[in-house]
Amino acid sequence: MSALLLLSYSGFAAAETEKHLKLQIPEMTCQLCAYLVNKELRMIEGVISTKADIKSHSVNVIALNSLNNQRLIDAIEKLHYTAEITETE
DSSP states (O other), rough: OHHHHHHHHHHHHHHHHEEEEEEEEETTTTTTHHHHHHHHTTSTTEEEEEEEEEETTTEEEEHHHHHHHHHHHHHHTTTTTEEEEEOOO
């Protein structure tokens, strides 16, 4: 029983350490753009996952809470795109 409680608690603790962000990237208009954005963001330590959507010109990012959001914007600007964080959870 205590092992089950421990597993439940550790899962809860892990969920608290993540944040969900949505970045708006107007210049991301094709599959290659989406690939490059995903690749660049996933290289950042602390990024857990990314999913780019060219129709909405946005990318959803799951990252550790400790990650500075400016690092995401800087990575996008490195590709000569602009980025704005429009949603956070």
